[in-house]
Amino acid sequence: MKIPDLTPFERKVGNAFPRGRDVGFSDGEAGQGRSWGPERSVRAEVIRRLLVGGRPADGEIASLRLTGVRITGRLDLKHATVPHAVRFFNCHFDHTPNLYATRIRQLNLSRCHLPGLDAATIRVDGVLRITGSRIPGVVRLGGARISGAFFLDNADLGEERSGDAEPILQLNHAGIDDDVWAPGLRTRGQIRLAGATVTGAVNLDNAELSEPGRTVIDAENLTVGSNLSAWRLHAKGTVNLRAAKIPGQVNLGEARLFNPRGVALRASSCAIGELWLGDAAPISGSVNLRGSQIGLIHAAPEVWPAHVELDGLTYISLQPRLPALRRLEVLERDDYVPHAYEQLAATYRRVGDDAQARAVQLARQRRHRTTLAWYAKLWGHIQDTTVGYGYRPTRAMTWLLGLLLLGTLVYGLHHPHPVEPGKAPDFNALVYTLDLLLPIIDFGQEKAFNPHGGYQWLAYLLIAAGWILATTVITGITRALSRQ
Structure with a gap:
């Protein structure tokens, strides 16, 4: 690698790379990294030359492993093939890395500070990790293909922006062959998962997502192999799961969904194994479940808001087991939909409670009566x-x-x-x-x-x-x- 005027620290990084050794500093926070001087800084050009043209030492496995380092300049690996694992831990990037259409063995950006991340259509042969990182700008991963898991647990993405800003986390049409692991994620802006495929599970436990008055999660046509867990999720804006396919459980237990002037939860035309809203706070905003197929719905009547759309919703079981009178309160929050009453009656018949099923059918007749002429x-x-x-x-x-x-x-x-x-x-x-x-x-x-x-x-x-x-x-x- 021929780069003139290498600093002593850059030479140290260059010598460690062929042997896959760690280089860096254990003190300092990445958010303050702009104040770090040349003694703990590496130019992006140096890193690019190492990753694209560097070779392992005899009998060694080359990799880039930096801790507590400032990366100056723009790291540009657009269309590059990087056959090495890369780990940045507690590092500060002065500029947004460009990893568009890059192919890389493994990428770890844990606890780093980046202005943004341009990595649309990236190919990662292993794990992609941005655990605990602070990224105020846009993370572009649309069309990405990740063979391992994608970790963004405790990451902090976005900042307060205008309403016409683009989604802060873009995973639209991405393919992830393992889990999306994001407990404790904090975002200010939209997460776009439209058309994405996750072979494993999606975990948003304890996440705090904010895009008030707009769509905070756009997951239309999302396909998940097992479960979507959002236990204690706090979402300001619309959670849109329209046409999602999730054969396991959608867990919104103890969640707080807040969009008082619009739709808080849109799960229409979905195929979901179980929808759990146990101990969730009353939803602020409307709910749309029209045309969905759900095996089990676990939700107390008080969780549902004043407006719930149920036309075409089919389900097998309701939990917890409650008298029909309490369940009928929810049906009365929508326009008269005969199908909704038939579904509820069928649920009681399925467990052998014919008295409650008759109560539902009687309520249906009374509701239907309100739509008739006077005679x-x-x-x-x-x-x-x-x-x-x-x-x-x-x-x-x-x-x-x-x-x-x-x-x-x-x-x-x-x-x-x-x-x-x-x-x-x-x-x-x-x-x-x-x-x-x-x-x-x-x-x-x-x-x-x-x-x-x-x-x-x-x-x-x-x-x-x-x-x-x-x-x-x-x-x-x-x-x-x-x-x-």
């Missing part, structure tokens, strides 16, 4: 009061017994005239009323006696009520037998 509403109120739209068979039995008592008393005091005097059987008010109330069954009393005036209208009423009520009772008995 249909009137008929609906009659059905509801008398038989609970058929979902309260015991109420129908009560009406039958009440009407039976009424008929027995009225006709016991005022016997109807026989149709054929001398041939009619002895009149029995109880049996006569049963004959009027019970369809199909014939005790011979109804045909033998003919009431007049108001008593005849009472007979008509008993016949009509009998058909409606008896049918309801039979339906309830049929449901009970079918469950057995």
Whole structure:
């Protein structure tokens, strides 16, 4: 490597590289690195020559391993192939490195300070790490291909910017063959994961992400091999998971989602194994779950905001197990969607709780009634009061017994005239009323006696009520037998 005027420290770095030895300083913070002088600085040009043209010593494995060092100038490895592992620890970069379309064995930028990182379409044959680093500018990794994991745990990205700024972390259409490991991540700006594929898991536990009033996580069409964990996530802005495919668990336990003037969580058209919102704070902003397929949803009703879109949402199970009345509160926060009621009723039937399923179906009928014309509403109120739209068979039995008592008393005091005097059987008010109330069954009393005036209208009423009520009772008995 021929670079004139190498400083003593640069020569030390050049001598350590062929043997893969550590060089640097254990004191100082990378954020204050601009004050470091030539005694702990390396020019970016020197590093570039080492990484592109350097060779290992005999029997050694070359690598660049710098600690507590200032890198002056712009490190430009655009389109380069770097066959060596590279580690910068607690280092300060004066300028944003350019790693566009670089191919590198492994890259570690832990606890470093960088103005930004231009590494779109980079190819990393191992691990990419920016653990604990402070990067106020944009991290461009769109289209990256990382064979190992991507670590950005406790990293601090971005700064307060205008609303039209580009995403602070760009991983759109990236392919990561292991995990994205980012617990404790702090960002000011959008994280873009649209179209990315992560073979392993995504971990955002205890992350603090801020893009108020805009999309803080854009993960449309994200594909994750196992789980997306965001336990205790604090997100200001929209978390957008539209059309994401996550076969394992999306864990938002104890999370705080805050976007009061817009959508806080958009998980529409998703395929998710389990959605966990256990002990999460009440969501500030609306939620959109339309058209998604979710195996299990674990969320208390109080977690959901005032506006929740549920049209087309399908799920198998709800946790924790709660009475239907509490779950129905959530359905009432959306426009009337029959499918949402059918899904909830099916969930209760699946666990054998038919009483709660009937309560949901009754609530659906009552909600549907609010969308009808006045005359249909009137008929609906009659059905509801008398038989609970058929979902309260015991109420129908009560009406039958009440009407039976009424008929027995009225006709016991005022016997109807026989149709054929001398041939009619002895009149029995109880049996006569049963004959009027019970369809199909014939005790011979109804045909033998003919009431007049108001008593005849009472007979008509008993016949009509009998058909409606008896049918309801039979339906309830049929449901009970079918469950057995």
